[in-house]
Amino acid sequence: MKIAPSLLSCDFAKMGEEIEKMDKCGADYMHLDVMDAHFVPNLTFGAPVIKAVRSYTEKPFDVHLMISEPLKYIDDFAKAGADIITFHAESDSDISKTIDKITENGIKPGLVIKPNTPASAVFPYLDKLFMVLVMTVEPGFGGQSFMADMLPKVQEIKAECAKRGLDVLIEADGGISTSTIKQAADAGVDVCVAGTAVFKAEDSAKAIAELKAIAEK
């Protein structure tokens, strides 16, 4: 199980140092939540901030675009140093064109589905994807409760990938903790995003190690 700490829960005044700390604590990816106050009811940061903190780690930047028109901004996030860009199937941009734009920039593409979107929404694009992100909360805010009823979607996507011989990573985002990560792992999740569970822990290194140990039991 890979752990991607969500910087949404970090101290924004020290984002660079927080990234450096997560690197030392054993994070696999840095998960950066970009919100536009339109696609979701919250506003965070954009490409200039990501560019400013890029040099604090060599670990991959996993950039989750919760924005209405991702296609317009792919070049900006690529230049800022994203390694993986995930965007929503429910956004206003053409899905195929957006995936192609991400790939043309040398970035790994991922498609995200909100809780009310069926697993089948990602099926037409699976052969072009590096990752599928299944939201286990409604996107917009950290600290929400894990929706275990999203896990059958993980199993459906895993099964479809296996049927087609595709190796696509499945990421889960929202409400991941020591109480929920085992269910996610058992369903086939490869990467868990964790905000509160890592940043609000007294010892973030211990929290990441614990999450991994529980997932791999």
Ligand SMILES: O=C(CO)[C@H](O)[C@H](O)COP(=O)(O)O
């Ligand atoms: O994308 C997100 C919200 O849209 C966050 O990454 C997610 O909620 C993680 O936070 P927590 O682990 O506290 O639930």
